[in-house]
Amino acid sequence: MKAFLQRLRNISIKKKLYFIVGTMAVLIAIELFVLWFAINTLSAVRACVGAEGLWSKAQKDGVYYLGKYARTHDEADYAAFLNFMKVPLGDHKTRMELIKPEPDFDIARQGFKEGRIHPNDIDGMIGLLRNFHNIYYIAKALEYWTNGDSLVVTQLIPLGQKIHAEIIEKSNPSETLTMLINELDPVNARLTEQEDNFSFILGEGSRWLERIILKILLSVALTVEITGLLLSVSVSRGITRGLNEINRATLKIKKGDLSERALVFSADEIGQVAMAMNQMTGQLVKSNKELAQFAYITSHDLQEPLRTITNYADLFKRNYAGKLDKNGDKYLDSLSNATLRMQQLIKGVLDYSRIGHDKKLQLTDCNAVVQEVLHDMSALVKETHTTVQVGNLPDIMAFFELHSMFRNLISNAIKFRKTGTPIIIHIEAQELPNEWLFSVKDNGIGIEPQYFERIFTIFQRLHSQKEYAGAGIGLAHCLKIAELHGGKIWVESESGKGSDFYFTISKNITI
Numbered sequence: 001m002k003a004f005l006q007r008l009r010n011i012s013i014k015k016k017l018y019f020i021v022g023t024m025a026v027l028i029a030i031e032l033f034v035l036w037f038a039i040n041t042l043s044a045v046r047a048c049v050g051a052e053g054l055w056s057k058a059q060k061d062g063v064y065y066l067g068k069y070a071r072t073h074d075e076a077d078y079a080a081f082l083n084f085m086k087v088p089l090g091d092h093k094t095r096m097e098l099i100k101p102e103p104d105f106d107i108a109r110q111g112f113k114e115g116r117i118h119p120n121d122i123d124g125m126i127g128l129l130r131n132f133h134n135i136y137y138i139a140k141a142l143e144y145w146t147n148g149d150s151l152v153v154t155q156l157i158p159l160g161q162k163i164h165a166e167i168i169e170k171s172n173p174s175e176t177l178t179m180l181i182n183e184l185d186p187v188n189a190r191l192t193e194q195e196d197n198f199s200f201i202l203g204e205g206s207r208w209l210e211r212i213i214l215k216i217l218l219s220v221a222l223t224v225e226i227t228g229l230l231l232s233v234s235v236s237r238g239i240t241r242g243l244n245e246i247n248r249a250t251l252k253i254k255k256g257d258l259s260e261r262a263l264v265f266s267a268d269e270i271g272q273v274a275m276a277m278n279q280m281t282g283q284l285v286k287s288n289k290e291l292a293q294f295a296y297i298t299s300h301d302l303q304e305p306l307r308t309i310t311n312y313a314d315l316f317k318r319n320y321a322g323k324l325d326k327n328g329d330k331y332l333d334s335l336s337n338a339t340l341r342m343q344q345l346i347k348g349v350l351d352y353s354r355i356g357h358d359k360k361l362q363l364t365d366c367n368a369v370v371q372e373v374l375h376d377m378s379a380l381v382k383e384t385h386t387t388v389q390v391g392n393l394p395d396i397m398a399f400f401e402l403h404s405m406f407r408n409l410i411s412n413a414i415k416f417r418k419t420g421t422p423i424i425i426h427i428e429a430q431e432l433p434n435e436w437l438f439s440v441k442d443n444g445i446g447i448e449p450q451y452f453e454r455i456f457t458i459f460q461r462l463h464s465q466k467e468y469a470g471a472g473i474g475l476a477h478c479l480k481i482a483e484l485h486g487g488k489i490w491v492e493s494e495s496g497k498g499s500d501f502y503f504t505i506s507k508n509i510t511i
C-alpha cells in the first residue's frame with residue numbers, strides 16, 4: 001500500500017491534473033448520459049400515456065358511431081366507426097410486430113403513425129416497449145394493451161361488421177340487430193376497464209422510474225462532487241506539502257544555514273525542484289569552502305613578499321630620508337603608507353577567512369570579554385574621553401571570535417563619533433526564548449537607512465580614507481561572527497543621531 005501511494009505521489013503534477021480533469025469529465029459525461037436517458041425514457045412513457053388517450057378516445061367515438069349507425073342506418077356513421085378503429089388497429093399492428101424476434105421497424109413505425117401518434121414520439125415509444133418489456137410496469141401495461149387489442153380485434157370490430165351486415169341485409173329492424181346492439185355495451189365496458197388499468201399501471205411505472213432516475217442522478221452528482229473534492233484535496237495537499245518544505249528550507253538557507261536540505265517527498269516536478277535545490281546548496285557549500293580556502297591561501301602567501309617590500313621601504317627610509325630631494329621623501333612616505341595599508345587589508349582578509357576555523361565553543365563571560373577589549377583599547381578610550389556603560393552581560397556558550405565582534409563595534413562607535421559631542425557607548429544584553437540579543441549603541445554620526453545592509457558587505461565603506469581611516473572589513477567580520485553563532489546582525493540608526501547595532505547569539509549553536 002505504502003509503495004503504491006509513493007508511486008502515485010511520483011506521478012508528475014501535469015499528469016495528476018490531467019487525471020483529475022479526465023475523471024471529472026468522464027463522471028460528468030456519465031451524469032449527462034443518465035440525464036439524457038432519463039428525459040428520453042420519461043418522455044416515451046408520457047407518449048405512451050398520450051397514445052392510450054388517443055386509443056381510448058377512438059374506441060369511445062367508434063362505439064358511439066356504431067351505436068348511432070345501428071339507429072340511423074346511415075352509411076356515413078359506419079364509415080366513421082371504421083375510421084376510428086384505424087387507431088387501435090394501427091397500435092395493434094405495431095405491438096404484433098414488436099413481439100417478433102426480429103421486428104420490421106418500418107412496419108412498427110407505420111402502425112403507430114396510423115394510431116395517430118406524433119412522429120417525434122414514435123421511436124422513443126418503440127425503444128421503451130422493446131428494451132423495457134421485462135420491467136414489471138411495462139410488462140403489465142403490455143398485458144392490458146394486449147387484452148384491449150384482442151377485445152377490439154375479436155369482438156368490437158366483428159360486432160360492427162355483424163351490425164353492418166344485418167342492416168344491409170334487412171331493411172327493417174330485426175331482433176338480431178337488437179341483440180347485437182345489446183352486446184355493444186358490455187364490450188365497451190370491458191374495453192374501458194383495460195384502458196383504466198393501462199393508464200394506471202403506466203402512471204405507477206413513470207412515478208417509479210422518476211424515483212429511480214432521481215436516485216441515480218443524485219448518486220452520480222454526489223460521486224462527481226466527492227471524487228472531485230478528494231482528488232483535488234489530495235493532489236493540492238501533496239503540492240502544498242512539497243512547496244512548504246522547499247519554502248522552509250529556502251528560508252533557513254537564506255538565513256545562512258547552508259547545511260539545511262529540503263525533504264523530498266516525491267519524484268514529481270516539486271520533488272525535482274527540491275532535489276535540484278539541495279544539489280545547488282551542496283555546490284554552494286563546496287564553492288564557499290573553495291573560495292574561503294582561496295582567500296586564505298592568497299592572503300597568506302601575499303604577506304611574505306609584502307613583508308619584504310615593507311622591510312626594504314623601511315630600510316630605504318632609514319638610510320636615505322633627508323638625503324633625497326623633496327619629492328623623493330614624499331614618494332618614500334607614500335610607499336610606506338601604501339604598504340602599511342596593504343598589510344592591514346591582507347591581514348583583514350586573512351582574519352576574515354579564518355573566522356570559525358578553530359571552532360572552539362566555550363562558556364564565555366561576556367562582561368569579561370568586553371572588559372578585555374576595553375582594556376586593549378584603553379589608550380584610545382582615554383584619548384577620546386569615551387564613556388562606555390556596560391549592562392549586566394550573561395555567561396554564554398560562544399566562540400573566541402566574540403572578542404572581535406565587540407572590538408569592531410566599539411572601535412567603530414569611537415571612530416564614527418560626532419565632533420563636539422562626548423562619546424557615550426551603551427552595551428547591553430537581553431535574554432529571548434532561543435537566543436541572546438546584544439546591543440552596542442553610540443551617539444555618533446549615524447547612518448542613512450539606505451546603507452543599513454550595504455555596510456555589512458566586505459570592503460564597503462561610506463567615507464573616504466581621509467575622513468575616516470579603515471579597510472571596510474570590520475562589519476563584514478561581525479556578520480560572519482554572528483552567523484557563526486547561529487544569529488543575525490543589523491543596525492538601527494538615523495543620520496546624525498547615533499547608531500544602535502544589534503546582534504543575536506543562538507542558545508543552541510551547532511558546530
Ligand code: ADP
Nearest residue numbers: 412413416455461462470471472473474475499
Ligand atoms: P570601516 O570601519 O573600516 O570603514 P566597517 O566594516 O567597520 O569598516 O564599517 C563599514 C562602514 O559602516 C563604515 O565605513 C561606516 O561608514 C559605517 N559605520 C560602521 N559603524 C558605524 C557607526 N558606529 N556609526 C556610523 N557609521 C558606521
